[in-house]
Amino acid sequence: MAGYFYARIFLNNPGVRDMFPVTMDVQRARLLGAIVSAVQSVDDPDRFDEYLRSLGRDHRKFQVVPEHYEVVGAALLEAMRTFAGPEWSYEYDQAWRDAYDVIARKMLAGASADSNPAWWHAEVISHERRSSDIAMLTVRPFQQLEYRSGQYLSVEVPKFHPRVWRTYSVANAPRTDNTMDFHVRALGAGWVSGALVRRVQAGDLLRLAAPMGTMVLDRRSTRDIVFVAGGTGLSPIKALLEDLTTFNRTRWVHVFFGARNRDDLYDLASLQELAAAYPWLSIVPVCSDDPGWGGEEGSVTDTLSRFGPWMEHDFFVSGSPMMVRTTLRTLSQLKVPQTRIRYDAFSEH
Numbered sequence: 001m002a003g004y005f006y007a008r009i010f011l012n013n014p015g016v017r018d019m020f021p022v023t024m025d026v027q028r029a030r031l032l033g034a035i036v037s038a039v040q041s042v043d044d045p046d047r048f049d050e051y052l053r054s055l056g057r058d059h060r061k062f063q064v065v066p067e068h069y070e071v072v073g074a075a076l077l078e079a080m081r082t083f084a085g086p087e088w089s090y091e092y093d094q095a096w097r098d099a100y101d102v103i104a105r106k107m108l109a110g111a112s113a114d115s116n117p118a119w120w121h122a123e124v125i126s127h128e129r130r131s132s133d134i135a136m137l138t139v140r141p142f143q144q145l146e147y148r149s150g151q152y153l154s155v156e157v158p159k160f161h162p163r164v165w166r167t168y169s170v171a172n173a174p175r176t177d178n179t180m181d182f183h184v185r186a187l188g189a190g191w192v193s194g195a196l197v198r199r200v201q202a203g204d205l206l207r208l209a210a211p212m213g214t215m216v217l218d219r220r221s222t223r224d225i226v227f228v229a230g231g232t233g234l235s236p237i238k239a240l241l242e243d244l245t246t247f248n249r250t251r252w253v254h255v256f257f258g259a260r261n262r263d264d265l266y267d268l269a270s271l272q273e274l275a276a277a278y279p280w281l282s283i284v285p286v287c288s289d290d291p292g293w294g295g296e297e298g299s300v301t302d303t304l305s306r307f308g309p310w311m312e313h314d315f316f317v318s319g320s321p322m323m324v325r326t327t328l329r330t331l332s333q334l335k336v337p338q339t340r341i342r343y344d345a346f347s348e349h
């Protein structure tokens, strides 16, 4: 359906093709991902609203104008109608038309309320390989880029993959020198991540787009905190921890950091340094596939449920979509109220 949808757009509006990357496979999956994310959050009006507004803000990097929303809406409806076949009805047509109107309006409102640049150029100032496929990069945007600890943003590597954007969490709390860290794992054929880990060097230029995401600290809460990180899902948690070091005295903070093996616990040393400096912090590293490593074994979610009780804590969950889903399910079995859990539909758009 996504293939048909894009073909429809390009056929009717050939000029639009240049706004997209040469290869469209990932793009196709993203359209469906965004629709699924929107539908999944429809019962949570705040989340739905924030998701679409930040998606709109983020889309300014593509130089999208309001007319493009009409083009996309028409193509989306046509694609759905074609693929639903005889199942399609007048009611579905009207419902999707209305839904798309709401989505487009919220995205446009998010875009026009943002007076920041549509993107920032940033220079890579250091690049360090932490394992065979994980790198930590520090970049400096040329202009001030304001974000909150725990947020993520899209990154493009114009030198290697123009117009292909992927989201990464910023791994540090905002600094006065404006620099930002990213933790990246090169997964399979992942283009942007592959380039960021294996090809990019200090001095290269990246483009960054608007910060997004709601996984930020609630400073009014007095509850203790549990951070659950899978792999490089640690990055936003690192930023939140740095943030906490600037004001926290009273809240106990537990970090469960899961990885496949010892090598993949790529930033454990710096977490342990933090724990040595701040008595309120404890770190539990977990390996899911490293027999004999001597620490906690299994998935990070299983380990979490062996500890506890967790009924009075605030939770932050970050990792692969599967890991996030499994953790949410486990927390619900442990009777943790949903309102105390923060996570982002991170890789879904």
Ligand SMILES: NC(=O)C1=CN([C@@H]2O[C@H](COP(=O)(O)OP(=O)(O)OC[C@H]3O[C@@H](n4cnc5c(N)ncnc54)[C@H](O)[C@@H]3O)[C@@H](O)[C@H]2O)C=CC1
Pocket (backbone or CB within 6 Å): 152, 168, 169, 185, 187, 229, 230, 231, 232, 233, 234, 235, 236, 258, 259, 260, 261, 264, 286, 287, 288, 289, 298, 299, 300, 301, 302, 317, 318, 319, 320, 321, 322, 323, 326, 327, 344, 346, 347
């Ligand atoms: N803001 C966010 O939510 C961020 C999310 N990420 C995502 O985090 C992921 C990190 O990937 P990798 O480093 O390759 O991690 P990975 O796939 O090697 O997983 C690391 C650990 O997560 C846990 N885990 C994974 N799948 C699980 C499941 N189904 N149930 C329970 N636990 C599970 C296990 O403990 C595993 O050892 C990527 O998908 C990336 O997109 C990365 C940065 C920020």
